[in-house]
Every structure is written in C-alpha cells, then in structure tokens.
Amino acid sequence: xxxxVESGGGLVKPGGSxxxxxxxxxxxxxxxxMSWIRQAPGKGLEWISYISRTGTIYYADSxxxxxxxxxxxxxxxxxxxxxxxxxxxxxxxxCAKVDGKRLVYFEHWGQGAxxxxxx
Amino acid sequence: xxxxxxxxxxxxxxxxxxxxSCGGDNIGEKSVHWYHQKPGQAPILLIYFDSDRPxxxxxxxxxxxxxxxxxxxxxxxxxxxEADYYCQVWDSSTNHWVFGGGTKLTVL
Numbered sequence: 001x002x003x004x005v006e007s008g009g010g011l012v013k014p015g016g017s018x019x020x021x022x023x024x025x026x027x028x029x030x031x032x033x034m035s036w037i038r039q040a041p042g043k044g045l046e047w048i049s050y051i052s053r054t055g056t057i058y059y060a061d062s063x064x065x066x067x068x069x070x071x072x073x074x075x076x077x078x079x080x081x082x083x084x085x086x087x088x089x090x091x092x093x094x095c096a097k098v099d100g101k102r103l104v105y106f107e108h109w110g111q112g113a114x115x116x117x118x119x
Numbered sequence: 120x121x122x123x124x125x126x127x128x129x130x131x132x133x134x135x136x137x138x139x140s141c142g143g144d145n146i147g148e149k150s151v152h153w154y155h156q157k158p159g160q161a162p163i164l165l166i167y168f169d170s171d172r173p174x175x176x177x178x179x180x181x182x183x184x185x186x187x188x189x190x191x192x193x194x195x196x197x198x199x200x201e202a203d204y205y206c207q208v209w210d211s212s213t214n215h216w217v218f219g220g221g222t223k224l225t226v227l
Contacts, residue, residue, distance in 0.1 A: 104209035105152035
C-alpha cells in the first residue's frame with residue numbers, strides 16, 4: 001500500500017532554514033507527481049508546492065523564492081528546502097501524492113511534519 | 120486567484136443527512152475534490168471528480184457540482200463522521216491547487 005513518511009520538522013528560528021523529506025513506498029515513485037501542503041495550527045489546508053515526474057515545479061506565491069522542492073527518484077523521496085522562515089510558516093507540512101491521470105487532486109497523504117518558527 | 124468558500128460549521132443529528140457546500144465562480148466548470156480530516160490526523164480523499172468515491176469510502180458520501188456551488192452530501196450521518204471537510208480544485212489559470220477554508224461537521 002502507498003506510504004508517505006515525512007521527516008525533518010522541528011523548532012527553527014525566524015530567518016532560519018529547515019529541510020523536510022518525504023519517503024515514499026508502495027508505488028513507482030519515478031512515475032509519480034508529488035506536492036507539499038501545509039496547515040497552520042487550527043487553520044485550513046494550503047497547497048504550497050508541486051513537482052512532476054519530469055521536474056516541472058510550481059509554488060504558491062506565499063513561499064515562492066524561499067522554498068525549494070526537489071526529488072530523488074533513486075531514494076524514492078521528495079524534499080522541501082525551506083529558507084528565510086517566518087512565524088507565519090509555522091505549520092504541519094504534509095507530503096501528498098497527486099493523482100497520476102489529471103494531476104488535479106491528492107490521492108494519498110503522509111502523516112505530516114510539524115515545523116515551528118519561533119525565537 | 121480562484122477562491123473557494125465553505126461554511127465554517129455544520130451541525131446535524133445522527134441518522135440525518137448533512138450537506139456541506141463549496142462555492143466558487145462557475146465552479147461547475149471545474150472538477151471538485153473533497154477531503155475529510157479528523158483531529159490529529161492527516162486529510163483523507165473522500166470524493167474526487169465531483170462525485171467519484173475512492174475504494175473504502177462509504178456510499179453514504181456523495182458529491183455534486185453545478186453552477187457556482189459544489190456539495191458534499193452525507194446521507195445518514197454517524198458520530199464517526201465528525202471531522203473537518205475541505206473542498207479543493209485545480210486552478211488551470213495559475214497551475215495552483217486551491218482549498219476551501221474547511222467546514223467543521225458536528226454530530227449532535
């Protein structure tokens with residue numbers, strides 16, 4: 001079965017950086033399309049980044065220029081490098097597998113990694 | 120950017136139907152997807168392409184989409200359906216995925 005396991009969260013100071021990783025299994029990762037979605041405490045879901053199987057990348061305006069998504073097909077993983085962090089980036093970050101046909105919905109989600117930006 | 124509007128909360132008695140709306144400009148021309156999220160858990164896909172259910176999702180859950188409103192319907196609500204429900208579309212004009220603000224379903 002599909003499994004997505006995020007790691008790398010924690011407490012980081014404003015202006016600092018952190019790298020999240022998502023280990024994938026149960027499907028052919030190199031053929032997959034992946035996204036990161038975040039949820040601030042007590043708030044709703046916010047899509048923030050996407051990477052296709054061929055490397056096409058999109059970012060939400062809120063993170064563009066600060067966050068970098070990448071993938072390593074040899075390690076079946078997708079990562080999110082988060083730079084210039086602000087208090088407003090405090091959230092649980094979910095890795096999700098995008099449907100492989102129309103690329104429009106998230107068919108599987110990881111359990112999330114909490115990032116807290118605070119001094 | 121495209122905006123989806125959901126009521127913050129919906130309350131319903133057990134065994135009764137519940138409807139959760141998702142409003143957007145000509146949303147009927149888009150495909151709408153729904154997720155539910157229980158406290159402390161990750162979201163789970165509930166409905167995709169307006170009305171399709173993934174395997175394992177109960178037939179009590181259904182969806183529709185027309186005009187400016189998409190609707191998630193739970194035919195007979197159970198206590199275990201208490202969760203936050205989110206609608207979502209893909210905005211082709213920006214290549215962004217957009218979520219509604221979420222609706223908290225309370226079972227009375």
